[in-house]
Amino acid sequence: MIIPMYNEEDNVLITLEEVKKVLKTYDSYQILAVNDGSGDQTLQLLEEFAKENPELEVLNHPVNMGMGRALRTGFEKAEGDVIITLDADLSYDPKYITELIHELRENHLDIVIGSQYMDGGETEDIPFIRLFVSKMANKIVGCALDEKISTVTGILRAYRKEVIDSIEIESSGTEINPEILSKAIAIGFEVKEIPVKLKGRKLGESKVQFRSTTTSHLLFTFHERPMMLFGVIGLILCLIGIIIAIYLFYEYLIGTLDPTRPLMFVMVLLIISGIQILMFGFVATQISLLKREIYVIQKENKLLRKKFNKKDSQ
Numbered sequence: 071m072i073i074p075m076y077n078e079e080d081n082v083l084i085t086l087e088e089v090k091k092v093l094k095t096y097d098s099y100q101i102l103a104v105n106d107g108s109g110d111q112t113l114q115l116l117e118e119f120a121k122e123n124p125e126l127e128v129l130n131h132p133v134n135m136g137m138g139r140a141l142r143t144g145f146e147k148a149e150g151d152v153i154i155t156l157d158a159d160l161s162y163d164p165k166y167i168t169e170l171i172h173e174l175r176e177n178h179l180d181i182v183i184g185s186q187y188m189d190g191g192e193t194e195d196i197p198f199i200r201l202f203v204s205k206m207a208n209k210i211v212g213c214a215l216d217e218k219i220s221t222v223t224g225i226l227r228a229y230r231k232e233v234i235d236s237i238e239i240e241s242s243g244t245e246i247n248p249e250i251l252s253k254a255i256a257i258g259f260e261v262k263e264i265p266v267k268l269k270g271r272k273l274g275e276s277k278v279q280f281r282s283t284t285t286s287h288l289l290f291t292f293h294e295r296p297m298m299l300f301g302v303i304g305l306i307l308c309l310i311g312i313i314i315a316i317y318l319f320y321e322y323l324i325g326t327l328d329p330t331r332p333l334m335f336v337m338v339l340l341i342i343s344g345i346q347i348l349m350f351g352f353v354a355t356q357i358s359l360l361k362r363e364i365y366v367i368q369k370e371n372k373l374l375r376k377k378f379n380k381k382d383s384q
Contacts, residue, residue: 071102075140092165153229208221236254294358311337
């Protein structure tokens with residue numbers, strides 16, 4: 071279980087107690103709380119809780135490095151065969167942990183996602199603007215994936231450890247969640263969603279910065295599906311150029327066309343630019359497809375390194 075925390079002094083003890091109630095039904099478990107450079111009492115409260123609860127290991131970043139980096143720190147230290155990631159503010163009820171693990175093991179899946187946006191999922195006490203932006207972000211980012219997934223950016227997930235061990239994770243921000251999905255799906259891991267309820271934060275303030283988060287998600291989408299950017303721009307330019315061409319042809323038919331008009335040059339420029347941008351998009355798409363082959367090679371290399379490291383340690 072990995073829980074990234076940043077200035078969560080109001081939620082630390084409540085979250086850990088709730089998580090512990092769920093996990094104590096299992097024979098063995100590990101809780102990794104990653105303090106991501108908090109400026110309040112988060113670290114102190116974690117350390118005090120860890121003294122009486124040996125199953126909790128506190129990992130500390132001296133400065134805030136982002137949710138993605140916090141999760142990566144937790145992934146590096148995780149030892150179990152199943153890894154759960156969860157927010158620190160109880161926006162997702164810890165009771166879903168059991169459902170995620172059950173679904174993962176019973177159906178022999180690789181990743182199970184808690185989804186508030188799939189059929190059967192719910193949201194409660196979420197501000198309208200935040201909910202709207204979140205839904206749009208998940209729809210847009212979802213277009214970059216090969217599988218139809220309703221909640222792409224959510225943190226509530228269960229992974230088989232092999233998934234995390236098989237991919238090179240690069241993100242340090244909130245785009246880490248779609249990055250993991252994209253690479254895991256490209257390699258061939260099985261992903262499934264289960265319906266959950268997302269609730270508004272009760273204590274503390276949200277650390278999500280909508281502008282930077284939205285920008286990072288858009289950049290991720292265009293990185294994974296470059297034709298979504300180049301294709302749209304190229305088609306718009308070509309369409310405007312064609313409309314101008316039709317207008318100029320009409321003027322030619324009625325005998326009022328002036329070949330020296332700047333509009334002639336604008337038409338040619340728009341059509342040629344649109345075609346070139348479409349070509350850029352095509353080339354970028356081919357490069358994106360080649361990256362998936364690289365992900366497979368990375369998986370094999372990471373698993374081999376892990377195997378050799380185990381032999382060396384023995």
